[in-house]
Amino acid sequence: MTNILLITADDLDGRTPGAFGGVPGATPRLDALAAEGMSFHRAHVAAAVCQPSRSAIMTGRWPHRNGAEGFEPIRDGVTVLTELLRDAGYLCGILGKVEHLQPVDRFGWDVARSMRELGLGRNPAAYGAATRDFLARATAEGRPWFLMANAHDPHRPFSGSRQEKEKWPEEDRQTYPAPSRTFHADEVDVPGFLPDLPGVRIEYAEYLSSARRCDDVVGAVLGALDASEVEDTLVVFLSDNGMAFPFAKANCYLRSSLTPCIVRWPGVTEPGSADTRSFVSMLDLFPTFCAAAGIPIPGDLDGHTLVPLLRGEAQPDRERVFTVFHETSAKQRYEMRCTQDARFGYIWNAWSDGAQAYRAENMEGLSWPAMLADPVSADRTDFYLRRVPEELYDLESDPDCLRDLAGDPAYGDALAEARRHLANWLKATGDPLEAAYQSVVEA
Structure with a gap:
């Protein structure tokens, strides 16, 4: 029975780590982990918002099939990963984000440490100590283990931001340290899907500082694992969704669901290897963990084991990925469906009627007001x-998704192909909006 360590970031962009072509020096521990294992450059979460994304990972089912389309509990009768692992004798623990898997008692955690017990989920030393305690218990009890260590960085409020000071009193801010490196506006390059405006630049630097503290947490957790000398451990790192900026988190764009997935499994993954071709979904982790634990894989999962890819073997049906969005953290519904392949990204906005306006947490802070105040960005903000x-979108020539081609006759065949794939997926998964989509396609 292989031990399993699942480390997650909260709102870390898929391209931030240097190992994924991102910011040099932003995430040294993650870059080192990638050098020790396999990185997946076309990995996507099921839904680009916290609780639905995490619930999908822990059930192996799409949100509309597990009940957690937004910030709701999973439905009765839906199997969760920890149920199977505990039945197999595993000690199961969670650090941070405990309330983002509901109902909490269904997951049967043997050990649970809340956000406040971990310095608002931002104290690397607290994560390291909690990991050491958990591993010591597992060793004392002679049990294999599953630990889900969830950093709360780089979720808003960002390090050093005005939001941070307004949200938390000083006594709370004193429970966690500053990042091991602080970024400044004059040293960063703003991602291409955002305009390079002063407010955006300042906030992106604050985000990178928070991303560095997330990396500090990863280092503390892995340091505790290394010090324990526990062998036979599968380590997986991912982010639950993209960063909390416009055109990223809580949407279906490329940078909404793209996640920097790293897998280190001694004896299985080749150190320093990278899969840059296969599309994988974080729904695939559930059956992968079952395989690692040596337990039967349930037949009603939506994901498929990654073991062949981890061994460097080819695996069919990895040319495309699907993602969804249902509901914001404020419980506002914006139904979206998406399919992407190596060339095109297609999004169906079932909510868009020309009247309803989108609003989500990614529009808080400095960036969205800066975009609204910029006349050059008016068309883009109106569209958003x-x-x-x-x-x-043509992801080869326009990876930042700046030019919508859905109305361009020259891309009619690509649009029809994407529609066909999405229609088939909606039907195969029993998506409740299948009939509504057929009326769009047939119009």
């Missing part, structure tokens, strides 16, 4: 608020 029913 209302959208259109269908969007199509």
Whole structure:
């Protein structure tokens, strides 16, 4: 029975770590982990917002099939990973984000440490100590273990931001340290899907500082594992969704669901290897963990084991990925569906009717007001608020998704192909919006 360590970041962009072509020096421990294992450069979460993303990982089912489309509990009768692992004798623990897997008692955690017990989920030393305690208990009891260590960085409020000071009193801010490196506006390059405005630049630097503290947490957890000399451990790192900026988190764009997934499994993964071709979903982790634990894989999962890919073998049906969005943290519904392949990204905005306006947590802080105040960004902000029913992007020439091609006759064949794939997926998964989509396609 292989031990399993699942480390997650909260709102870390898929391209931030240096190992994924991101910011040099932002995430040295993650870059080292990638050098020790395999990185997946086309990995996506099921839904780009916290609780639905995490619930999908822990059930292996799409949100509409597990009940947690937004910030709701999973449905009765849906199997969760920890149930199977505990039945097999595993000690199961969680650090941070405990309340983002509901109902909490269904997950049967043997050990649970809340956000406040971990310096608002931002204290690397607290994570390291909690990991050491958990591993010591597992050793004393002679049990294999599963630990889900969830950093709360780089979720808003960002390090050093005005939001941080306004949200938490000083006594709370004293429970966690500053990042091991602080970034400044004059040393960063703003991602291409955002305009390079002073407010955006300042906030992106604050985000990178928070990302560095997330990396500090990763280092503390892995340091505790290394010090324990526990062998036969599968380590997985991922982010639950993209960063909390416009056109990222809580949407279906490329940078909404793209996650920096790293897997280190001694004897299985080749150190320093990278899969840059296969599309994988974080739904695939559930059956992968079952395989590592040596327990039967349930037949009603939506994901597929990654073991062949981890061994460097080819695996069919990895040319495309699907993602969804249902509901914001404020419980506002914006139904979206997406399919992406190596060339095109297609989004169906079921909510877009020309009247309803989009609003989500990614519009808090400095960036969105800066975009609204910038006349050059007016078309882009107007589009973000209302959208259109269908969007199509050429991800080869336009990876930042700046030019919607859905209305361009030259891309009619690509649009029809994407529609076909999405329609088939909606039907195969029993998506409740299947009939509504057929009316769009047939119009």
